[in-house]
C-alpha cells in the first residue's frame with residue numbers, strides 16, 4: 001500500500017518562518033520526493049473556528065493568505081491536493097462516531113488542549129461578567145483533537161508531517177484508530193507523525209528570543225515580509241545580552257541569531273556571503289572566542305533569509321495577480337478531498353454496520369424474525 005500524507009494549518013494569519021522550517025519546507029521536499037502516492041494539504045478553517053467563533057471574518061480572510069503561502073513555497077496543486085476543511089462535511093460525520101470512542105478524561109489529559117485552554121483564556125471556573133476569562137470551554141474546542149483524528153483518518157493518511165506541538169494530536173488519533181479497529185474490525189490506518197529533523201526546527205523561537213514565533217507576541221518574520229522588513233527584524237533580534245563589545249566572548253546557545261542560522265544556513269551560503277568561514281561551526285567558534293560582532297552575524301543571516309525568501313516572494317506576487325484561479329484550485333481540491341473522505345466514511349459505516357439499506361442480511365433477518373413471531 002502506498003504512503004499518503006495529510007497535514008494542514010489553521011487559517012488564523014499569514015504563515016511565518018516558524019511554519020516554514022517546522023513544516024512547509026519539508027512538505028515541498030516530500031511532495032517532490034515522489035515517495036508518496038497522494039498528498040493532502042488542508043486549510044483547517046473549521047478547526048480555526050473552534051476558538052474563533054466570535055471572529056469568523058478573520059478565518060474567512062486568512063484562507064486565501066494561507067493558500068498563497070502554500071503556493072509560494074512551492075506546493076503544487078498538480079501533485080498535492082489543497083483543500084478547505086469545512087467543504088468536506090464527511091469529516092464531521094466521522095468525528096461524530098469517533099466521539100463515542102474517546103472519554104472526556106482522555107481529552108482533558110491532552111497536553112496541547114490543556115495549554116491552549118490557558119492560552120486562550122478559556123477557563124472552567126470563569127464566572128459571568130469576568131472579562132479577562134471567556135466563559136468556560138466551548139465543546140467544539142474541547143473536542144477538536146477528535147475532529148483532527150477525522151481529518152487524518154478520512155484520507156487513510158500514513159504520514160502526518162507536523163511540528164512537535166501536534167504530537168499529542170497524532171497520539172490521540174492513533175488511539176482512536178486502534179479502538180475503532182478493535183471494536184469494528186480493521187478499517188482505519190494508524191498514522192505516523194513525521195517531525196522536522198533539525199532540532200532548531202522543532203520550535204523556531206521568535207525574533208525576541210521567546211520560545212515560539214507567534215502572531216500575538218509580534219515576534220514573527222512572515223513569508224510575505226519584504227527584504228526590508230526582514231532586515232529590520234533581524235537587526236533588532238535578540239542575541240547574547242552579555243556580549244557587549246566585539247572582543248567579548250559570546251554565547252551561541254539561546255542566541256536567536258545562531259538558532260536561526262542552525263535552521264537556515266547551508267555551506268553554500270557561507271561560500272557565497274561569508275567565505276572567511278567554511279561552516280557554521282567555525283563561525284560559532286569565533287563568536288565564542290570573542291572578536292566577532294553581532295552585526296556581522298546578523299548581516300549574514302539577513303542575506304541567508306532573503307535568499308530563501310526571494311523566490312517565495314516572487315511566486316506570491318505571481319499568484320496574487322491570479323486570485324480567482326487560486327479559489328478555483330481550492331474548490332477543485334475540495335471536491336477531490338470530499339470524494340476521498342466519502343469512500344472512507346462508507347468503509348466506516350459498513351464496519352459499524354450502520355449501512356442498513358445495503359445490508360441485505362439485516363433486512364432478511366428482520367423479515368424472518370417478524371414472520372416467525374406472527375406465526
Ligand code: TRP
Nearest residue numbers: 006007008009010044047148151
Ligand atoms: N492542529 C493543526 C495546527 O494547529 C492544524 C490541523 C488540523 C492539522 N487538522 C490537522 C494538522 C490534521 C495535521 C493533521 O496547526
